[in-house]
Amino acid sequence: MDRGRYTCVLAGVGADEPTVTAMRARELGRKSVVVGDRVGLVGDTSGAPGALARIVRIEPRRSVLRRTAEDDASTAEGRLERVVVANADQLVIVSALADPPPRTGFIDRCLVAAYDADIEPLLCLTKADLAGPEAVLDYYTELELPYVLIRPDSPLDALRSLLAGRLSVLVGHSGVGKSTLVNRLVPEAERAVGAVSAIGRGRHTSTSAVALRLPALPGADDDPGWIVDTPGVRSFGLAHVSAESLLHGFPDLVAATVDCPANCPHTADEADCALGAWVADGRADPRRLASYRRLLASQAGEPDPRGEPDPRGQSDPRDPRGQSDPRGQADPRGRAE
Ligand SMILES: Nc1nc2c(ncn2[C@@H]2O[C@H](COP(=O)(O)OP(=O)(O)OP(=O)(O)O)[C@@H](O)[C@H]2O)c(=O)[nH]1
Numbered sequence: 001m002d003r004g005r006y007t008c009v010l011a012g013v014g015a016d017e018p019t020v021t022a023m024r025a026r027e028l029g030r031k032s033v034v035v036g037d038r039v040g041l042v043g044d045t046s047g048a049p050g051a052l053a054r055i056v057r058i059e060p061r062r063s064v065l066r067r068t069a070e071d072d073a074s075t076a077e078g079r080l081e082r083v084v085v086a087n088a089d090q091l092v093i094v095s096a097l098a099d100p101p102p103r104t105g106f107i108d109r110c111l112v113a114a115y116d117a118d119i120e121p122l123l124c125l126t127k128a129d130l131a132g133p134e135a136v137l138d139y140y141t142e143l144e145l146p147y148v149l150i151r152p153d154s155p156l157d158a159l160r161s162l163l164a165g166r167l168s169v170l171v172g173h174s175g176v177g178k179s180t181l182v183n184r185l186v187p188e189a190e191r192a193v194g195a196v197s198a199i200g201r202g203r204h205t206s207t208s209a210v211a212l213r214l215p216a217l218p219g220a221d222d223d224p225g226w227i228v229d230t231p232g233v234r235s236f237g238l239a240h241v242s243a244e245s246l247l248h249g250f251p252d253l254v255a256a257t258v259d260c261p262a263n264c265p266h267t268a269d270e271a272d273c274a275l276g277a278w279v280a281d282g283r284a285d286p287r288r289l290a291s292y293r294r295l296l297a298s299q300a301g302e303p304d305p306r307g308e309p310d311p312r313g314q315s316d317p318r319d320p321r322g323q324s325d326p327r328g329q330a331d332p333r334g335r336a337e
């Protein structure tokens with residue numbers, strides 16, 4: 001999607017999958033077309049140079065990955081909800097094991113977004129040449145999260161087989177090696193590495209999400225799948241997720257809540273909340289409960305008690321915020337967690 005033009009892939013039309021440029025038809029009204037949507041086209045669908053088709057229909061979405069700019073639904077920012085990708089099967093949470101260090105708060109937030117959208121999470125741990133995964137994996141032991149380790153020199157077979165046949169969305173902070181990884185998976189994508197992602201120049205002039213077809217696996221006829229790179233999306237505001245659904249991002253805590261009083265808010269000041277005892281009994285990691293309660297507090301509009309400033313500050317020069325797509329795919333505040 002680029003400045004009102006949508007590149008559509010004609011599905012099931014031969015192996016080379018021709019593309020057609022299209023614009024939205026007026027009859028779509030206010031419905032927005034997002035990456036991953038399956039659409040109906042009319043008009044010139046020849047795909048010839050200069051040909052322009054019209055998108056007249058959006059097929060029902062199998063899944064909807066959403067985000068808001070903030071967590072607190074009582075603010076205007078918080079109510080600004082955006083669909084990031086439609087029809088995704090998998091959310092690939094890209095986190096470096098070092099440089100920058102992994103941030104479980106961010107991963108937890110992504111897990112909430114994934115479970116809320118009913119898509120599967122996959123933890124993709126990059127820079128495995130710099131540090132081991134033990135600390136991160138220990139934090140998630142109760143979840144049995146699928147994960148892959150990425151090092152610069154090791155083959156990507158394990159990751160490729162997890163991506164095959166699916167539409168996967170990649171999210172990660174600046175500097176975790178996401179562009180490097182995308183370039184290894186799809187060399188012709190030419191994603192900018194370690195630099196402002198070619199805003200205003202080159203081929204990728206938009207910060208909105210882009211879907212990339214993975215190359216066929218040697219000797220395999222299977223669909224290699226698609227990945228969606230989300231350069232402008234650094235985080236998931238969770239104002240659209242109810243407090244009840246927030247818990248779905250913490251399946252290791254869910255079982256404890258059957259002993260909570262009716263309508264328990266699960267906050268630390270709720271004396272009868274069963275979560276504290278559950279963790280005290282060693283049945284879940286206390287850091288996970290702390291993380292869950294931080295998200296609850298954030299949704300209630302309370303500042304993070306840790307007072308942790310965003311280490312990238314408000315003006316990460318590598319974050320293409322500010323020059324962003326006016327349709328607002330980029331996070332205007334670049335919140336880190
Ligand atoms: N040691 C090591 N360095 C890596 C690895 N992957 C990427 N890097 C380096 O990490 C830096 C950041 O990589 P990028 O691919 O630009 O990271 P990104 O997540 O796309 O960040 P943005 O470009 O800000 O979106 C670059 O200098 C890469 O060369 C890795 O597996 N190991």
Ligand SMILES: [Zn+2]
Binds near residue numbers: 257261266
């Ligand atoms: Zn409770």
